Amino acid sequence: MEEFDVTIREAQPEDAENILKMMHKVAKETEFLVMDDVGLSISVAFFKEQIRQLQESMNYLLLIALDKEQVIGAASIRSSDEKRLSHIGELGISILKEYWSLGLGSILMEELITWAQENDQLYRLELDVQSQNQRAVHLYKKFGFSVEAVKKRGARGDDGRFLDVLLMSKFIDHFEAD
Amino acid sequence: MEEFDVTIREAQPEDAENILKMMHKVAKETEFLVMDDVGLSISVAFFKEQIRQLQESMNYLLLIALDKEQVIGAASIRSSDEKRLSHIGELGISILKEYWSLGLGSILMEELITWAQENDQLYRLELDVQSQNQRAVHLYKKFGFSVEAVKKRGARGDDGRFLDVLLMSKFIDHFEAD
Numbered sequence: 001m002e003e004f005d006v007t008i009r010e011a012q013p014e015d016a017e018n019i020l021k022m023m024h025k026v027a028k029e030t031e032f033l034v035m036d037d038v039g040l041s042i043s044v045a046f047f048k049e050q051i052r053q054l055q056e057s058m059n060y061l062l063l064i065a066l067d068k069e070q071v072i073g074a075a076s077i078r079s080s081d082e083k084r085l086s087h088i089g090e091l092g093i094s095i096l097k098e099y100w101s102l103g104l105g106s107i108l109m110e111e112l113i114t115w116a117q118e119n120d121q122l123y124r125l126e127l128d129v130q131s132q133n134q135r136a137v138h139l140y141k142k143f144g145f146s147v148e149a150v151k152k153r154g155a156r157g158d159d160g161r162f163l164d165v166l167l168m169s170k171f172i173d174h175f176e177a178d
Numbered sequence: 179m180e181e182f183d184v185t186i187r188e189a190q191p192e193d194a195e196n197i198l199k200m201m202h203k204v205a206k207e208t209e210f211l212v213m214d215d216v217g218l219s220i221s222v223a224f225f226k227e228q229i230r231q232l233q234e235s236m237n238y239l240l241l242i243a244l245d246k247e248q249v250i251g252a253a254s255i256r257s258s259d260e261k262r263l264s265h266i267g268e269l270g271i272s273i274l275k276e277y278w279s280l281g282l283g284s285i286l287m288e289e290l291i292t293w294a295q296e297n298d299q300l301y302r303l304e305l306d307v308q309s310q311n312q313r314a315v316h317l318y319k320k321f322g323f324s325v326e327a328v329k330k331r332g333a334r335g336d337d338g339r340f341l342d343v344l345l346m347s348k349f350i351d352h353f354e355a356d
Contacts, residue, residue, distance in 0.1 A: 082214050154302075156265060
């Protein structure tokens with residue numbers, strides 16, 4: 001693969017179509033994504049409206065990585081509106097296979113964690129990842145996530161076999177300045 | 179408490195208002211319910227429509243317990259439409275405090291598990307429960323659930339303190355007759 005310049009920025013409503021295109025490709029490349037064609041069958045118009053709403057929300061960040069005009073990855077943190085859970089951010093990262101092993105995951109993780117640290121509301125980050133997705137597990141460990149559970153039968157592969165899913169988490173602490 | 183006759187049946191659209199009333203009361207009685215007034219602020223009409231839809235769905239069961247006309251408890255299993263997760267049923271039970279310690283939890287659990295065993299699609303049941311909700315943890319263990327994770331900071335109490343939340347699961351296996 002040739003060199004490329006990557007741009008990282010918050011998703012805009014106009015990106016909806018390109019993000020969906022990328023997600024469909026990611027879903028075909030591996031078994032790692034939970035969303036299938038049904039989950040991804042939302043319309044561009046609906047997803048556009050979702051992005052518009054999340055731009056105004058304090059509990060959702062959606063970043064995209066671009067190689068020129070092409071969306072090559074996405075990363076998000078989302079937290080609940082319920083007050084008992086609003087301190088928990090659910091994290092997700094997807095990258096096109098062609099762009100693996102170039103450090104893009106680390107760049108996106110740094111952005112996500114910086115945003116979480118600046119978000120006074122968040123005290124815990126968590127994510128689900130298939131244990132067979134070793135590259136992702138390695139990335140999350142590198143950024144301080146630890147395994148809280150091995151969920152047996154936590155997902156199914158394309159052939160229907162049961163897969164282990166790891167529940168991983170990381171605390172965020174906010175220290176006030178004097 | 180006097181004796182009472184309990185009726186257990188699937189929720190009907192007409193029950194929407196009484197179920198919401200019960201859930202609001204449960205949410206006030208303890209910290210155990212994740213849903214708060216925001217989560218419960220859905221309209222009766224909307225919830226009615228949800229019940230109508232779930233009645234036609236194979237991946238959602240909503241049972242209610244009644245003392246005469248009053249809804250005193252609810253129990254549900256819900257699974258995802260995504261094919262990687264459709265074998266996982268998420269389980270929940272809520273009972274009005276006044277009706278605790280009468281064996282109602284066990285009656286509802288038996289119904290849920292029987293339904294899960296008859297549902298060819300389900301191979302794993304899971305639930306989240308606050309570790310301080312010892313009565314519920316005891317019930318789930320009695321029915322074969324085991325703790326997969328102690329989620330630190332998994333929820334917050336009314337005073338904002340962090341609470342441990344247990345992730346519990348139980349396998350369902352379907353054995354075919356000869």
